[in-house]
Amino acid sequence: MLKRLVQVALAAIVVVAVVTIWRASTFEAPRITAEPWPSPEQAPAIEEAKLIADLAKSITFKTISNQSNEIDEGEFTRFLAWYDATFPHVSTLPVEVFNTYGRVYKWEGTRPDLKPILMMGHYDVVPVVPGTEDIWQEPPYAGHIRDGFIWGRGAMDMKGPTIVLSNVIDRMIATGYQPERTVYLALHQDEEVGGKLGAVAMAAWMAEQGINPILSVDEGGAIAAGIIPGVEQDVAMIGTGEKGYYSLELIAPGKGGHSSMPPKKTAVGKLAAALVKLENSEFDGGLAGPVRDMYLALGDTVPAYQKYLLANLWIAQPLIEMAMEADPSANATLRTTIAPTMLQASPKENVLAIEAKAIVNFRIHPHDSKQVVRDHVRRVINDPEIKIQEAQSFGDEPSPFSDTSGPVWNLVSTSVAAVYPQAIVVPSLTVGATDSRHYKEVSDNIYRLSPMRVTEDLRGGIHGTNERIAVADLKPMAYLYWRLLDRATKADAFSD
Numbered sequence: 479m480l481k482r483l484v485q486v487a488l489a490a491i492v493v494v495a496v497v498t499i500w501r502a503s504t505f506e507a508p509r510i511t512a513e514p515w516p517s518p519e520q521a522p523a524i525e526e527a528k529l530i531a532d533l534a535k536s537i538t539f540k541t542i543s544n545q546s547n548e549i550d551e552g553e554f555t556r557f558l559a560w561y562d563a564t565f566p567h568v569s570t571l572p573v574e575v576f577n578t579y580g581r582v583y584k585w586e587g588t589r590p591d592l593k594p595i596l597m598m599g600h601y602d603v604v605p606v607v608p609g610t611e612d613i614w615q616e617p618p619y620a621g622h623i624r625d626g627f628i629w630g631r632g633a634m635d636m637k638g639p640t641i642v643l644s645n646v647i648d649r650m651i652a653t654g655y656q657p658e659r660t661v662y663l664a665l666h667q668d669e670e671v672g673g674k675l676g677a678v679a680m681a682a683w684m685a686e687q688g689i690n691p692i693l694s695v696d697e698g699g700a701i702a703a704g705i706i707p708g709v710e711q712d713v714a715m716i717g718t719g720e721k722g723y724y725s726l727e728l729i730a731p732g733k734g735g736h737s738s739m740p741p742k743k744t745a746v747g748k749l750a751a752a753l754v755k756l757e758n759s760e761f762d763g764g765l766a767g768p769v770r771d772m773y774l775a776l777g778d779t780v781p782a783y784q785k786y787l788l789a790n791l792w793i794a795q796p797l798i799e800m801a802m803e804a805d806p807s808a809n810a811t812l813r814t815t816i817a818p819t820m821l822q823a824s825p826k827e828n829v830l831a832i833e834a835k836a837i838v839n840f841r842i843h844p845h846d847s848k849q850v851v852r853d854h855v856r857r858v859i860n861d862p863e864i865k866i867q868e869a870q871s872f873g874d875e876p877s878p879f880s881d882t883s884g885p886v887w888n889l890v891s892t893s894v895a896a897v898y899p900q901a902i903v904v905p906s907l908t909v910g911a912t913d914s915r916h917y918k919e920v921s922d923n924i925y926r927l928s929p930m931r932v933t934e935d936l937r938g939g940i941h942g943t944n945e946r947i948a949v950a951d952l953k954p955m956a957y958l959y960w961r962l963l964d965r966a967t968k969a970d971a972f973s974d
């Protein structure tokens with residue numbers, strides 16, 4: 479009997495080995511391809527020198543969003559005056575103003591009966607962390623150009639894309655280009671603090687006006703250069719969905735009093751126990767949706783053992799997930815994450831806390847919701863003494879995923895493939911928050927891509943130190959916007 483079992487087990491191992499090796503050897507990663515564009519004869523009339531000069535100048539306006547919501551109004555006003563002078567054709571389009579500094583320009587198409595296109599960008603930036611000014615190799619608000627880079631706060635996030643996009647639309651109008659579909663250009667002023675004055679108001683206005691863009695484009699993904707382990711080739715990551723943002727406050731009650739006679743259980747001890755339980759209870763998750771599609775698309779470029787695993791997800795998925803879970807940025811694409819960030823208890827060392835409070839920040843995966851988060855936290859902590867309530871901050875449900883098939887996705891993904899033939903084009907999940915989430919009620923297909931090459935080193939500049947963008951990135955970025963607008967504004971681009 480035992481011999482028989484061993485024989486069966488061995489046979490099963492051989493079958494699995496043969497099947498998996500066969501699958502790996504015949505595995506072809508799904509690849510998005512397109513004829514490279516533009517050829518030198520077709521190149522649109524983009525002035526590279528103007529792209530560079532405009533971006534450098536835009537960085538010199540300190541359009542900073544602070545957590546306190548106080549802004550330097552003079553800087554925002556001066557930025558917009560400069561913007562009008564720099565993009566004379568954009569600035570003569572009909573415009574809707576939102577809370578003084580937000581704008582939606584309307585470039586009317588010849589076919590107002592068709593669904594429009596929405597292009598968006600924000601021009602506010604995060605502050606430079608006090609005390610880090612000295613580690614900047616170039617001052618953060620000077621707009622210096624050195625070693626092939628334009629340096630400064632906002633170069634990547636996201637004055638770079640916004641200024642290039644504005645240049646493209648201005649040039650297209652100047653050359654007499656006439657779109658069939660209407661194009662809206664949304665200029666957001668407060669993305670970095672939640673977008674209430676800009677994107678939220680603009681999306682509400684669009685809903686009221688019955689404006690339903692068939693395609694919306696915002697920041698989010700980028701052209702990852704050497705960021706994905708095992709992949710040397712550039713990967714153009716188009717964000718098709720983004721995670722939600724949510725914070726809960728946990729409050730443990732105490733009796734206060736003198737710390738010389740503490741009770742068995744203090745407020746701090748109870749809170750700490752709850753936090754430990756929470757940290758040890760990850761949300762369910764796994765390789766699925768666009769994240770799974772992304773890894774499959776990389777199958778031809780990764781080392782052989784990784785390809786072997788990808789070709790055999792049916793059996794190897796748990797192994798891949800384990801490897802991803804060990805890396806915080808990969809883990810964040812698999813599930814809702816839990817991050818305790820703020821703690822508060824007694825104001826004095828010899829006084830017992832009357833209550834101990836913690837704020838826990840969650841980034842909600844599109845397969846979960848705020849409700850799922852609340853239920854999970856209650857169930858895991860399982861302590862009626864701990865009060866769980868929403869923290870006072872902005873919170874958003876995750877965005878639904880946009881299509882990764884069909885005409886809108888095809889147009890966007892092949893445009894990226896045409897302008898960046900060296901890159902593998904993949905759908906992805908945007909882990910941070912962007913203003914585009916506010917448009918989910920008005921637009922079905924929202925794609926998130928700042929078309930610039932981001933290396934591990936450059937990535938650290940986003941919201942960090944030494945933010946800069948390669949000068950060489952600007953022209954292809956302009957080409958991508960040009961091609962996208964040219965194709966998407968055609969009446970027959972989509973059937974609607």
Ligand SMILES: [Zn+2]
Pocket residue numbers: 600635636669697
């Ligand atoms: Zn941004």
